[in-house]
Amino acid sequence: xxxxxxxxxxxxxxxxxxxxxxxxxxxxxxxxxxxxxxxxxxxxxxxxxxxxxxxxxxxxxxxxxxxxxxxxxxxxxxxxxxxxxxxxxxxxxxxxxxxxxxxxxxxxxxxxxxxxxxxxxxx
Ligand SMILES: Nc1ncnc2c1ncn2[C@@H]1O[C@H](COP(=O)(O)OP(=O)(O)OP(=O)(O)O)[C@@H](O)[C@H]1O
Ligand SMILES: [Mg+2]
Numbered sequence: 001x002x003x004x005x006x007x008x009x010x011x012x013x014x015x016x017x018x019x020x021x022x023x024x025x026x027x028x029x030x031x032x033x034x035x036x037x038x039x040x041x042x043x044x045x046x047x048x049x050x051x052x053x054x055x056x057x058x059x060x061x062x063x064x065x066x067x068x069x070x071x072x073x074x075x076x077x078x079x080x081x082x083x084x085x086x087x088x089x090x091x092x093x094x095x096x097x098x099x100x101x102x103x104x105x106x107x108x109x110x111x112x113x114x115x116x117x118x119x120x121x122x123x
Contacts, residue, residue, distance in 0.1 A: 002027040002050065007059035009045055019045045022059070044086060051083035052076045088121030 002025075009020040020042050027033055035043050048054045050061065052073045061069050063079055071079075091099075096117075103116040 003062040005060045007056045009049055010057040051081055
C-alpha cells in the first residue's frame with residue numbers, strides 16, 4: 001500500500017504558491033486508481049511527488065509501511081514505483097539519424113520512417 005500522509009508541496013520564491021495542501025491518500029495493492037481534476041489542479045505534481053521528482057514541503061510517503069519520503073528516484077524505482085511523463089521526453093542534442101538508429105535497432109521489421117520516429121516519441 002502507498003500511503004500519503006499530509007503531503008504538501010509549495011513553490012518557494014517571490015511568486016511562491018502552495019500547489020498541494022495536506023493530501024492524505026491511501027492506495028491499496030492490486031487496484032487501479034485514476035485521479036481526475038481540472039487543468040493545473042495538481043495531478044502531475046502529485047505523481048511527481050510520489051516518484052520523487054519533487055520532494056514534498058511537508059508530509060510523509062510510506063510504501064508498505066516503509067518511509068520513502070527521503071528516497072531518491074532510483075531508490076523508489078527499485079521498489080517498483082514508475083512515472084510516465086505526460087509528454088514524451090525529447091532527447092536534446094540527438095540527431096535525427098541517431099534517433100532513427102536507436103529505433104531501428106529495436107524494430108528490425110519496421111522500415112517506415114514514421115513508425116521509427118513514432119517509437120522514439122517524435123511523431
Ligand atoms: N515547478 C513549478 N513551478 C511553479 N509552478 C508549478 C510548478 N509545477 C507545477 N506548478 C503549478 O502547479 C499547479 C498544478 O500543476 P500540475 O501540472 O500538477 O496540474 P495538473 O493537474 O497535472 O494539470 P493538467 O491537467 O494541465 O496536466 C499549476 O498551477 C502549475 O502551474
Ligand atoms: Mg498534468
